[in-house]
Structure formats: structure tokens, C-alpha cells
Amino acid sequence: MQLDEFSNIFKSLSEPVRLRVMYLLLERGELCVCDIVSSLEVSQSVVSRHLAYLRNAGLVSSRRQGVWIYYQLAESNDFIRQLLALFKQSGEDCVTLKGDLNRLQAEGRESNCC
Amino acid sequence: MQLDEFSNIFKSLSEPVRLRVMYLLLERGELCVCDIVSSLEVSQSVVSRHLAYLRNAGLVSSRRQGVWIYYQLAESNDFIRQLLALFKQSGEDCVTLKGDLNRLQAEGRESNCC
DNA sequence: GAATTATATTCGCTTAAGCAAATATGTACA
DNA sequence: TGTACATATTTGCTTAAGCGAATATAATTC
Numbered sequence: 001m002q003l004d005e006f007s008n009i010f011k012s013l014s015e016p017v018r019l020r021v022m023y024l025l026l027e028r029g030e031l032c033v034c035d036i037v038s039s040l041e042v043s044q045s046v047v048s049r050h051l052a053y054l055r056n057a058g059l060v061s062s063r064r065q066g067v068w069i070y071y072q073l074a075e076s077n078d079f080i081r082q083l084l085a086l087f088k089q090s091g092e093d094c095v096t097l098k099g100d101l102n103r104l105q106a107e108g109r110e111s112n113c114c
Numbered sequence: 115m116q117l118d119e120f121s122n123i124f125k126s127l128s129e130p131v132r133l134r135v136m137y138l139l140l141e142r143g144e145l146c147v148c149d150i151v152s153s154l155e156v157s158q159s160v161v162s163r164h165l166a167y168l169r170n171a172g173l174v175s176s177r178r179q180g181v182w183i184y185y186q187l188a189e190s191n192d193f194i195r196q197l198l199a200l201f202k203q204s205g206e207d208c209v210t211l212k213g214d215l216n217r218l219q220a221e222g223r224e225s226n227c228c
Numbered sequence: 229g230a231a232t233t234a235t236a237t238t239c240g241c242t243t244a245a246g247c248a249a250a251t252a253t254g255t256a257c258a
Numbered sequence: 259t260g261t262a263c264a265t266a267t268t269t270g271c272t273t274a275a276g277c278g279a280a281t282a283t284a285a286t287t288c
Contacts, residue, residue: 001204001205001207001208002208002209002210003130003133003134003208003209003210003211004130006127006133006201006204006205006208007127007128007129007130007133008128010124010125010127010128010133011124011125011128013120013121013124014121014122014124014125014128015121015245015246016117016118016121019117019120019121019124020117032264032265033264033265033266034264034265043247043248043249044264044265044266045247045248045249045250045265045266045267046246046247046248047265048265048266048267049246049247049266049267051265051266052266052267053245064254064255064265066255066256066264067254067255067256067263067264067265068255068264068265069264069265069266078204079200079204082200083197083200086193086196086197086200087120090115090120090192090193091115091120093115094115094116094117094120095116095117096116096117097117113263113264114264129275129276146234146235147234147235147236148233148234148235157277157278157279158234158235158236159235159236159237159277159278159279159280160276160277160278161235162235162236162237163236163237163276163277165235165236166236166237167275178235178284178285180234180285180286181233181234181235181284181285181286182234182235182285183234183235183236227233227234228234
């Protein structure tokens with residue numbers, strides 16, 4: 001890994017909404033945009049732009065299934081994997097991240113999309 | 115750790131000059147500003163501003179000794195320690211980071227400051 | 229206390245990155 | 259074909275963050 005790669009990864013993770021998205025994907029594996037939107041309680045266009053950012057950065061990948069687009073963590077090198085594992089573990093104590101996860105699970109039961 | 119703390123740490127590490135400074139400190143423990151300046155080959159004011167940024171972020175601390183100000187890594191929590199350890203390890207393969215370190219060692223022998 | 233050196237900070241400027249609102253694209257289904 | 263829905267992208271704007279050049283501060287030495 002070269003210097004720009006390190007800084008790009010850290011920059012990708014320096015934005016709160018992107019961190020929240022990454023945490024959900026770390027915990028849940030694969031999610032469609034509408035689930036992320038309602039879990040984070042952030043506007044659709046904001047979520048979409050940050051997903052595009054993460055995709056360009058190579059941190060997530062997406063697949064289309066009908067109308068829905070599912071995002072998941074991209075395959076990545078040792079550094080990124082370990083970094084994300086560390087973040088996942090340390091995120092346990094984070095109120096916001098846990099809240100997102102709870103909202104996701106709550107809405108999963110009575111989902112109106114996907 | 116809460117969400118802002120995560121994002122602030124990542125933002126601090128998202129800038130190439132700051133990453134280079136952090137790597138030198140990880141490898142060498144304690145350095146004065148003039149050593150960092152000549153090792154990175156970046157202007158004094160740029161280095162100084164990034165050091166201030168890192169200090170505000172709580173990632174480094176400094177002590178004065180006469181005219182010189184020495185910087186070192188600050189004490190920090192598990193997340194930061196592990197993150198930096200991972201970065202240090204992965205930085206082994208980075209041309210720029212290794213170059214900085216080499217220049218630091220070379221100039222150490224015939225140092226004109228500190 | 230004046231000159232020198234190391235470091236920090238300010239000023240003026242430019243570029244990147246964020247948001248909200250609006251619009252476009254692509255799929256499904258009648 | 260047309261309407262509806264999920265998602266992406268564009269536009270216009272504002273704010274944050276970077277830089278170089280210049281200036282300020284603080285310690286040292288003469």
C-alpha cells in the first residue's frame with residue numbers, strides 16, 4: 001500500500017454518515033439502500049452520495065436485484081480488513097452506531113420495502 | 115468511543131503529510147520539528163500546522179527543551195493504539211514512508227540542528 | 229539588549245467536500 | 259405505453275481545509 005491509498009481509506013472513514021454505513025454493513029453483511037436510509041434517518045440523496053463515495057473508494061460493492069440495489073463490503077486487502085475489524089469491535093460502545101443497528105432490526109420486522 | 119471521535123481520528127490520518135509525521139514518530143519515538151521538516155522535505159510552516167492539528171486531535175504531544183520542541187505520540191486508548199500499530203506494520207511497504215525514514219537516518223549522522 | 233535560531237501563527241487565497249432540492253435513470257407492473 | 263417506485267446524479271450554495279508568504283513568539287548567545 002502506498003501513501004495515497006492509506007490517506008484515501010482514512011478519508012473515506014472520516015465522515016460520520018459513511019462510518020455509520022460501514023458499521024451497518026460490517027454487522028449485517030448486505031443491505032439495500034432503503035434499509036440504510038431509514039436506519040440512519042438521513043435523506044436518500046445523502047445516503048446515495050456517500051454510498052457512491054465508498055464504492056469509488058473500493059470499500060463497498062453493489063448488486064442490483066430488481067428495483068433494489070444491495071450494498072456489501074468489498075473484498076479488500078489485509079490492512080483494510082484488519083482496520084474494519086478493529087472498527088467493528090470498537091464500535092460496540094458507540095451510542096449512535098448501536099442506535100442505527102437497533103432501528104434496522106426494528107424495521108426489519110415490519111419492512112415496507114425490499 | 116463515540117462517532118465523532120472515530121471520524122476525527124480518521125480525518126486526522128487522512129492527510130498525507132500527517133500520515134508521514136505519524137509514521138516517523140511511530141518508528142522513532144521522539145523527534146524535533148527540524149528533523150521532521152528536513153526528513154519530509156516540506157516547508158516548516160506546513161509541518162508546523164500539521165503538528166498543531168495532530169496535537170489538537172490528541173494524537174501527539176510535545177515538550178520544549180531549550181529552543182527545540184520535541185514531538186512524540188500521545189498516550190491513547192486501545193482503538194488508537196491498535197490502529198497505529200496496524201498502520202506502522204502496513205507502512206513497511208510504502209515507498210514514501212520508507213524514504214522519509216531513510217532521510218531521517220541519513221541526516222541524523224550529520225545533523226545541523228538539535 | 230540586539231541578533232540569531234527554532235517554531236508557531238496569521239493572512240489571503242484556492243480547492244474539496246458537504247448539504248438540500250430538484251431532476252434523471254432504470255426496473256416493474258398494469 | 260404509462261405510471262410508480264428505488265436509486266443515482268446534477269445544480270447551486272456554503273463551509274472546511276489546504277498552501278505559501280509573511281509575521282510573531284520564545285529561547286540562546288554575544
